[in-house]
Amino acid sequence: MVCGHAGTGKTSLAKRLIGPLARATGEPFCLLDKDTLYGRTSAATLSALGQDPHDRDSPLFLHHLRDPEYQGLLDTARENLALGVSVLVVAPLSREARERRLTDRAWLGVDADVKVAAVWVRCDEATAQHRIVARAHPDDAWKLAHWDDYRQRRIDPVGAALDALIAFDTTSPTDADYDALLQRLASL
Structure with missing residues (x-):
């Protein structure tokens, strides 16, 4: 899994x-990005309910759509794994990181033979904000308009919550940093 906050460079x-x-592994992989898989469906659902179709920070989205999106994402990952296709799952998963679920096999619903790694992608706040502004995606409008509120939800796992995660900073990584991460993941 590749997870972290908006603008950190997960995708x-x-x-x-x-x-x-x-x-490096000789295995087939597929990319499962939550926004690609569920972005249009969530926008249509929010719109049908009279909400801003791009507000992924609204109480309606957070309380009713967020978790089903993640459950569907993990269901799709498990289906690919059952077919012998490895997956890179891309999603924020910040709550799940804080709750130490990202490597919890029972929560993930995977067998002991499945190799699991969770990369927590982070960068400094100014870089993330700059990237969000530059990409100009409508789903980020609330974050930018309410940056002080949004930034309080940005967590950086520490202590036990970080123990099972591979932290990767995208503020200004070198080719050697990318190579080291690739080698670590390939050697699992």
Whole structure:
């Protein structure tokens, strides 16, 4: 899993890793990005309910759509794994990181033979905000308009919550940093 907050570079990191990881392990991989899989459905659902279709921070989304999106994402990952296809799952999963679920096999619903790794992608706040502004995606409008509120929800796992995660900082990584991460994941 590749997880972290908006603007940290989760999807970019996963796209950079997927080909080299498949070559290094000799295994087929697929990329499962939560926003790609569920973004249009969530927008249509929010719109049908009279809400802003891009507000992924609304109470309605957070209380009724967020968890089913994640459950569907994990269901899709398990189906691919059952077919012998490895997966890179991309989603924020911040609550799950804080609750130490990202490597919990029972919560994930995977057998002991499945290799599990969770990369927590982080960068400094200014870099994340700059990236969010630059990509100009409508789903980020609330975050930008309410940055002080949003930034309070940004967590950086520490202590026991970080123990099972592979932390990767995308503020200004070098090729050597990417190579080290690739080697760590490929050696699982």
